[in-house]
Amino acid sequence: MKEITSLQNATIKETKKLLKPKYREQTGDYLIEGEHLIQEALKEALNFEKIFVTEKFIANHETFELLKASTDVFLVSEQVMKSLSSLPTPQGIAGVLQQQEKPLQFPLEGPLLILDRVQDPGNVGTMIRTADAAGYAGVVLGEGCADIYSGKVQRSLQGSHFHLPVVQKKLETFLPFLKENGIQLLGTALDEEAKIYTEFTPEKNFALIMGNEGQGVAQQFLQLTDRNLYIPIHGQAESLNVAVAAGILMYGLKGKILQKY
Amino acid sequence: MKEITSLQNATIKETKKLLKPKYREQTGDYLIEGEHLIQEALKEALNFEKIFVTEKFIANHETFELLKASTDVFLVSEQVMKSLSSLPTPQGIAGVLQQQEKPLQFPLEGPLLILDRVQDPGNVGTMIRTADAAGYAGVVLGEGCADIYSGKVQRSLQGSHFHLPVVQKKLETFLPFLKENGIQLLGTALDEEAKIYTEFTPEKNFALIMGNEGQGVAQQFLQLTDRNLYIPIHGQAESLNVAVAAGILMYGLKGKILQKY
Structure with missing residues (x-):
């Protein structure tokens, strides 16, 4: 030594x-x-x-x-x-x-989590860790997300990038690619047609898109989704932390799939 | 000026x-x-x-x-x-x-979240914000939690301490007090008798205890609970971030209550 x-x-x-x-x-x-x-x-x-x-x-x-x-x-x-x-x-x-990306395997062996401009390193790391825990098949980071190789993301990741594919893609082309391959695209938004997540059962292969801390998922991506979901706010908070929201949705949707398939 | x-x-x-x-x-x-x-x-x-x-x-x-x-x-x-x-x-x-604590109102008008030695300011703030969003009646901080009046907690709180009671108590005496007043105590742990949270329906008035980042809920408090719950890990992550876990449990249990009562 x-x-x-x-x-x-x-x-x-x-x-x-x-x-x-x-x-x-x-x-x-x-x-x-x-x-x-x-x-x-x-x-x-x-x-x-x-x-x-x-x-x-x-x-x-x-x-x-x-x-x-x-x-x-x-x-x-x-x-x-x-x-x-x-x-x-x-x-x-x-x-x-x-730096090594595990490649995404198609056909997918579980749902995907997709991040659109999630900027806080702690949020990005925590969401990947939760995707790992919830048995998701991978995490896709669009442009403008925190760098997963930074110290802060690595600390909140706790090694989950060793367990599942975490890949960087341009969502402009990757989301249409998923659709063509029969993956159900789920956005998170509060538009009129959005559904409470508990009242929705996804298809077995879906991709859930979570958005930027302040702005949510970009409109151009929401227009591509098959369905947009939201979490009801029962109290006075204006919103949830995005990593917490991702956890609630990932586990909620996974539970629906375990029940049904 | x-x-x-x-x-x-x-x-x-x-x-x-x-x-x-x-x-x-x-x-x-x-x-x-x-x-x-x-x-x-x-x-x-x-x-x-x-x-x-x-x-x-x-x-x-x-x-x-x-x-x-x-x-x-x-x-x-x-x-x-x-x-x-x-x-x-x-x-x-x-x-x-x-510094002003809104007092807890009894009888409770919703479930309580109780934190046992949650040390990370971001986790404490985020959990209070989530309790607010999920319509909980209040948050109780035991000894050893991050100071809610620090800048970091305030930033992740986003004002939720203005919306709901956030009070400091000694859990050694407060947990028995809750039990005596008919509040169901739910711990989070992986012991043999713990139940998957999705397979459990709480009573209308319950208190959910979340624990320290590394050590979980203290044994002495787990012994007082009516039931301990856990979140299944489907992938390879060893655990979930405590604020994410709290979000999944708070919304999961709230959903059960909305369905039943």
């Missing part, structure tokens, strides 16, 4: 750049940190380009597996670890992975 | 302290910022102790109502506004309010 204690080390300077979106895009790499995420990647037998650990982490953990997971494992000082972390208190382990 | 351009101004120095929990507790005051939250407070006819606005905000908004809402309205520079804000880009308006 090589040791690095200097912030000026070339490997560290290079890796630190991955905290910035531009450099992630250029290199196709990204950083994950914390024991849980690293373990999730190891379960998938992913190869790390580099792994960084602190002495304290090694002292408290079984690290045999880590040493096999990358040819480049670096022992770094607390200060160096801090420079690689997007957290106020780094967790003592970080790794560099290649 | 008085004008303040100096960061050294005594009113500003005093108000800035409200960004810290300790000072909020000492004074019983708190800061809210942004047009939406201020409007929500105005709807409730709350009296602001102080209001701070920037010239830019005044130029772009109808501010007549604001001038009535407080005897102390201050025109402040962008720099001064920034010093009062917990946001990277302040929204040009902030106000000081007294």
Whole structure:
């Protein structure tokens, strides 16, 4: 294991750049940190380009597996670890992975979640995690969504992008493609023809579109949907957080499918 | 309208302290910022102790109502506004309010949400907002929850604490009190006797307990519940975000009640 204690080390300077979106895009790499995420990647037998650990982490953990997971494992000082972390208190382990999209498999083996310009990293990560939990076949991110390889999205994702396909598509062409392939498109909106989600049973293969935090799903996409759904507001709140709304709809619709098919 | 351009101004120095929990507790005051939250407070006819606005905000908004809402309205520079804000880009308006709990009304006019040591400010705020949307009668925070008067909770709350009672209680005594008053206590857990939430119909007056992000609901409280519920995981995610889980359960149980009663 090589040791690095200097912030000026070339490997560290290079890796630190991955905290910035531009450099992630250029290199196709990204950083994950914390024991849980690293373990999730190891379960998938992913190869790390580099792994960084602190002495304290090694002292408290079984690290045999880590040493096999990358040819480049670096022992770094607390200060160096801090420079690689997007957290106020780094967790003592970080790794560099290649960005990899699991491809969507057709015919679909479950419903899809589609995000239209969801901007908050926590919302994007949480929605993917919920899609994973609810047994969805994949998540599609249209343009203008938060970058799933950012530290914040990775933290709320909790490794779900290792479990199910999370792919980026232009919705202008991808939604018509889904329709042509017999996938029922469900929007979320409060228009006159929208239906309360509990009073609606979807077809087995459907795609649910959730929209931007302030503006909802874009009109041009709502016009393509087979049906728009909404969640009734019983109290005085004006709306629900979009990740909560997605959870209610994903589980609600999944429940209908489990009952019927 | 008085004008303040100096960061050294005594009113500003005093108000800035409200960004810290300790000072909020000492004074019983708190800061809210942004047009939406201020409007929500105005709807409730709350009296602001102080209001701070920037010239830019005044130029772009109808501010007549604001001038009535407080005897102390201050025109402040962008720099001064920034010093009062917990946001990277302040929204040009902030106000000081007294912390006020709407009391819970018995008999309850709907279900309760109870939080046991939910620590993330975004989760606490989002759960209260969802309880508001789902028509719950109130939210009870046990010890160890995030401070609802912090900037982060206020942002995710979106004014819901103006709509429904959000009260702090010691759960050790409050849960037995609810039981004695015939409120059905529902926990969330994965024990052997726990039931899938979709297969359970609650009584009309129930209280749903959601727990800490990592540890769930404390054992001592789970032992007091009439029934524990869980959300099935169909995919590979280990768990759901607690605010999403709360949304699924709150709407799921509310739906059962609407069907039955």
